[in-house]
Amino acid sequence: MTARGISIQTGTKPRLVIGVLLSAITALLLLAFAPSAAADGTAVVGTLAGPDGAPLAGVSLTVEGPGFTEGAISGADGTFRIEVPKGGTYQLSVDETSLPAGISFSKPADQSRSILVLSGNKKVLFAFASGDSGAASSTSSFTWARISQLLMDGLFFGILIALGAVGLNLIFGTTGLTNFSHGELLTLGAFTAIVLNELGLNLIIAAPLAVVISAILWGWGQNKVLWKPLRRRKTGLIASMVVTIGLAITIRYVLLLFFGGSPRSYQQFAGQSGMEFGPVSVTPKSIVFAILAAIAIAATVLWLQRSRIGKATRAVSDNPALASATGIDVERVISVVWILGAGLAAFAGIYLGSTQDVTWNMGQRLLLVMFAAVTLGGLGTIYGAIVGALVVGMFVQLSTLFIPTEMKTVGALFLMIIILLVRPQGILGRRERVG
Amino acid sequence: MDFSFVLGQSITQALGVTAIIYCLAAMGLNLQFGYTGLLNFGQVAFAAIGAYSVGVIVISFGASLWAAIPIGLLASVALALILGIPTLRLRADYLAIVTIATSEIIRLLVRSIALRDTFGGANGINGKMGQAFHDLNPYHADIDLPFLTWTRQDLWVVTVGWTLIAIFTLATWLLVRSPWGRVVKGIREDENAVVSLGKNAYVYKMQALILGGLLGTVGGIVWAIAKQSVQPDNFVPDVTFFSYTILLLGGAARVFGPIVGAIIFWFLLVFVGEFLNQMIAAGWITFLLPTDVGPIRFILVGLGLMGLMIFRPQGIFGDKRELALDAR
Numbered sequence: 069m070t071a072r073g074i075s076i077q078t079g080t081k082p083r084l085v086i087g088v089l090l091s092a093i094t095a096l097l098l099l100a101f102a103p104s105a106a107a108d109g110t111a112v113v114g115t116l117a118g119p120d121g122a123p124l125a126g127v128s129l130t131v132e133g134p135g136f137t138e139g140a141i142s143g144a145d146g147t148f149r150i151e152v153p154k155g156g157t158y159q160l161s162v163d164e165t166s167l168p169a170g171i172s173f174s175k176p177a178d179q180s181r182s183i184l185v186l187s188g189n190k191k192v193l194f195a196f197a198s199g200d201s202g203a204a205s206s207t208s209s210f211t212w213a214r215i216s217q218l219l220m221d222g223l224f225f226g227i228l229i230a231l232g233a234v235g236l237n238l239i240f241g242t243t244g245l246t247n248f249s250h251g252e253l254l255t256l257g258a259f260t261a262i263v264l265n266e267l268g269l270n271l272i273i274a275a276p277l278a279v280v281i282s283a284i285l286w287g288w289g290q291n292k293v294l295w296k297p298l299r300r301r302k303t304g305l306i307a308s309m310v311v312t313i314g315l316a317i318t319i320r321y322v323l324l325l326f327f328g329g330s331p332r333s334y335q336q337f338a339g340q341s342g343m344e345f346g347p348v349s350v351t352p353k354s355i356v357f358a359i360l361a362a363i364a365i366a367a368t369v370l371w372l373q374r375s376r377i378g379k380a381t382r383a384v385s386d387n388p389a390l391a392s393a394t395g396i397d398v399e400r401v402i403s404v405v406w407i408l409g410a411g412l413a414a415f416a417g418i419y420l421g422s423t424q425d426v427t428w429n430m431g432q433r434l435l436l437v438m439f440a441a442v443t444l445g446g447l448g449t450i451y452g453a454i455v456g457a458l459v460v461g462m463f464v465q466l467s468t469l470f471i472p473t474e475m476k477t478v479g480a481l482f483l484m485i486i487i488l489l490v491r492p493q494g495i496l497g498r499r500e501r502v503g
Numbered sequence: 504m505d506f507s508f509v510l511g512q513s514i515t516q517a518l519g520v521t522a523i524i525y526c527l528a529a530m531g532l533n534l535q536f537g538y539t540g541l542l543n544f545g546q547v548a549f550a551a552i553g554a555y556s557v558g559v560i561v562i563s564f565g566a567s568l569w570a571a572i573p574i575g576l577l578a579s580v581a582l583a584l585i586l587g588i589p590t591l592r593l594r595a596d597y598l599a600i601v602t603i604a605t606s607e608i609i610r611l612l613v614r615s616i617a618l619r620d621t622f623g624g625a626n627g628i629n630g631k632m633g634q635a636f637h638d639l640n641p642y643h644a645d646i647d648l649p650f651l652t653w654t655r656q657d658l659w660v661v662t663v664g665w666t667l668i669a670i671f672t673l674a675t676w677l678l679v680r681s682p683w684g685r686v687v688k689g690i691r692e693d694e695n696a697v698v699s700l701g702k703n704a705y706v707y708k709m710q711a712l713i714l715g716g717l718l719g720t721v722g723g724i725v726w727a728i729a730k731q732s733v734q735p736d737n738f739v740p741d742v743t744f745f746s747y748t749i750l751l752l753g754g755a756a757r758v759f760g761p762i763v764g765a766i767i768f769w770f771l772l773v774f775v776g777e778f779l780n781q782m783i784a785a786g787w788i789t790f791l792l793p794t795d796v797g798p799i800r801f802i803l804v805g806l807g808l809m810g811l812m813i814f815r816p817q818g819i820f821g822d823k824r825e826l827a828l829d830a831r
Contacts, residue, residue: 246596248544248603298813306542306595307812310751313544313744314808321801436607439600447596478611481604488601489589 112150112160116142128163141166157338210469213347218465220348226461227361231416232434233441233453234368235409241385241448242398242405243295244305249316250413250438251431257282257414258421258430259323262332271336271422279414287410291403316432323428331425357419364415365454368408372450377404385448437464437477440484446497455495509777511650517770520657520729523664524550526765527722528746529753530671531715536747537755538679539711540691542595545586545602546746548609549716551738552578553723555613558628558733561635563621568635572724579720583713591708603740614735627734636663636728660729667725668762671718676758678714687711688756741801748804751811754818763820776800 112131116124127142131150142148236250261278265271294315298308342349372378377400383391384401392398413431420430437460445456460480467479487494516522528546535541556575560566586605590598613622622628640659646652653661678684689697690704698704727733745768753764779796782788791799811818 246599248599301813303813306540307816309542309596309599310747310812311809313747314805314810314812317741317744317805317808318802319805321798321805325795325798325802436600436604439604443597443600472615472617474615475611475617478608481608484604485589485601488593488597492589492593492597 112158116148116162124167126166128166130161130163131158132161133158215466215469216347217349218468219462220350222462222465223458224350224354224358224461225465226458227358227365228416228419229434229438229441229461230365230454230457231361231412231419232438233445233457234365234450235412236438237442237445237448237450237453238381238385238405239409240442241450242381242388242402243299245295245312246305246309246447248309248312248435249319250409251433251435252316252319253282253286253410253413254417254420254431254434255323255428256286256319256417256431257410258417258426259327260285260414261418261421262327262334262426265334265336271334274334275415275418275422278418279411282414282417283407283411286414287406287408288403290410291406295406296399296402320428320432327428329428331427332421333425334422337422351423354423357422361415361419364412368412369451369454377401381405382450385450437480440480442494443484444487444494446494449494449496452494452496459495505781507649509774509781511652512777513770513774514650515652516773517766518651518661518665519653519769520660520664520725522765522769523661523668524722524726524729525742525746525749525769526668526761527664527671527725528719528742529749529761529764530668530675531718531722532743532746532750533715533755533757533761534675534678534711534718535715537750537757537760538684538691539687539708540595541591541708541712541715542599543602543712543715544599544740544743545604545606546715546719547738547740547742548582548602548606549579549719550723550726550742551606551609551613551733551735552582553720554727554733554738555622555628555723556720557632557724557727558623558630559621561632562628562630563623568633568728571632575720575724576717579716580713583709583716587709587712591705591712603743606738606740606743610735610738622735625735627732627737629732631731632733633728633731636660657729660725664725664729667721671721672758672762679758683707683710744808745804748808748811751808751816751818754820755816757818757820760818760820764818767819772800772804775803 116127125142127148128139129142129148129150130139140148140150232250232254235253236247239245239247239250257278260282261271261274264274264278264281269277294311295308298311303311337353340351340353342351343355370378372382380391380396380401381404383394383396384398388398391401416434417431420434424430438457441457441460442453443456444459445452445454460483463483464476464480467476471479528550531549532543532546535543535546553575556578557568557571560571560574561568582605586598586602590601612618613627614625615622616624618624637656637659640655642655642658645654646658679688686697686702686707689700689702690707694704697707726737749764749768750761751764752768753760753762776796779788779791779799780793783791783793783796
């Protein structure tokens with residue numbers, strides 16, 4: 069990707085690269101799936117560019133980490149390179165006095181940023197201000213390396229969304245409830261794992277344990293305490309939707325109250341370097357998570373197709389009254405669906421928390437993308453959720469070829485609205501459902 | 504602990520600019536959700552359109568505020584049409600998803616780097632965008648009563664704001680007791696019945712969406728004029744849900760619901776916040792930090808929204824028979 073002010077280096081070996089973009093942009097820490105970017109050894113690499121895109125030479129930078137401090141001065145072409153011993157969190161600061169005249173940070177806090185050195189997938193944006201600001205939109209280059217990396221990222225992102233979307237759709241299918249607090253099931257799962265992790269359990273043990281705990285506590289428990297009584301009171305679906313909103317707000321701010329606003333990460337596998345497959349770079353943990361997620365989704369599909377309770381779930385999804393009349397225990401099916409949905413969502417949350425950060429609003433940020441996936445595939449159809457998630461995942465990543473990365477969610481939401489215009493029942497939905 | 508300060512702050516805020524803005528947004532939701540049964544989860548988008556119209560046209564383009572207001576209202580109608588055309592024929596939950604998505608699209612667009620020159624990116628637009636309005640201020644001094652303190656500017660905004668609310672409330676009252684009001688209430692209760700009587704439910708729903716959106720836009724315009732600053736992250740979906748809480752608190756499908764709701768909501772919210780702050784400052788509460796007060800206020804809103812919807816969907820003064828909400 070050649071963006072104005074961005075330079076990304078390529079190379080081989082343990083590649084930890086930070087493309088540092090300094091330009092007239094508002095402060096923004098951007099998680100971007102940059103192309104396979106690498107240099108020899110582990111290093112923070114970047115280019116300093118001013119608001120007009122001209123390289124900034126002679127600027128002094130410092131990278132600080134645990135027991136490690138190293139400085140560098142940007143070269144004539146604005147590039148710098150600071151070797152670091154291993155992946156992890158580092159503080160990258162720019163000496164403001166060394167900046168050329170007329171250029172300063174638009175936010176003082178930007179002068180020093182914490183960066184997580186991982187594989188080649190993080191960019192740091194610094195905001196510089198000067199007299200007049202230049203537009204700093206990125207123009208993309210179409211290289212096969214970039215496209216294949218984006219396809220890979222899109223596939224992984226799609227699998228992640230699918231984990232959440234399947235549960236969302238199962239719950240919708242069986243109870244008719246559009247659950248606006250489904251994102252919080254992801255967040256709760258990720259935080260359950262954080263708690264176990266900080267109690268001293270390795271993530272390998274904490275993650276499956278957290279999935280089980282979440283399935284029982286946040287899935288079965290939530291249905292038991294909240295939704296089952298509401299169904300008994302015959303609370304309408306619109307009223308229930310508003311209740312999910314209230315629940316989402318409550319959960320989010322309870323987490324903020326107890327865990328604070330700063331992002332957390334799991335103690336294991338935090339700073340992993342990527343592995344290279346041809347032009348594509350992936351971290352081992354992403355591969356493991358994606359494979360496990362694919363297995364979980366496949367198992368869900370098989371379960372729905374083959375098992376007794378799975379078939380009952382599909383029957384309830386189709387017509388609750390008829391299913392009930394044929395002797396299916398609808399409430400039991402709904403309980404199972406909540407357990408399954410919350411378990412899959414918790415897994416998605418841990419996946420997301422491990423590859424990015426665990427924050428109190430991580431699930432909320434993914435909620436609308438999950439809705440886009442579900443709407444695309446067809447609200448209430450389980451296979452539709454999977455197809456929709458993969459399409460949305462790919463679409464979101466590939467759209468960064470044409471639009472700025474910060475807008476990629478916008479693209480997915482637009483896609484959803486356009487689908488509603490032309491085929492409101494979604495790709496796999498049935499016409500009658502839309503009504 | 505200064506209890507009279509807490510009370511004074513609460514009363515000032517309960518009648519203040521923020522309460523007016525949320526009251527206008529909730530009045531829009533009352534038309535859409537309360538009377539017509541439309542689940543608009545993106546009311547904040549209409550407010551953002553209003554606020555950004557003022558900011559962009561006055562500050563970025565240097566035009567007059569009096570040109571910005573009608574343009575903002577037109578943009579609001581356009582947004583309602585764009586939202587309504589694909590979704591109003593579909594089930595209620597589709598409208599909910601699309602409206603909340605649209606509100607996020609708008610927020611992400613105005614805070615984007617690519618459109619920074621027009622919308623100001625994450626910093627938003629700051630400047631004297633309401634000057635033309637404040638120039639008309641007839642008041643000469645700040646108000647400083649025992650329980651009511653406003654600056655001269657705020658006093659002027661508050662006067663005009665509550666006057667507007669009074670006019671719109673009267674208009675709403677006339678509207679919902681007209682034949683039009685009976686049709687939209689019919690759509691809320693049973694859309695098929697209304698359609699079978701030969702009414703075009705789609706058109707009525709669209710009209711309700713537009714009118715409700717316009718009220719939200721007026722709220723956004725008041726926001727820009729009063730605060731002289733519009734920032735994208737002020738327009739998060741939580742604003743919509745605060746408005747829902749206000750509406751349910753006062754009573755959906757009640758003409759005075761949003762007014763009562765907004766006053767009670769902001770009184771309680773500010774009271775709890777200031778009270779906790781004072782308790783912490785006085786050392787009476789040691790297990791909380793001052794930074795915990797914000798989340799606690801949000802938790803109360805969330806619990807309040809859930810509790811109201813479950814136990815008293817008609818609100819404090821609402822009539823349960825008036826409201827039989829259901830989707831399918």
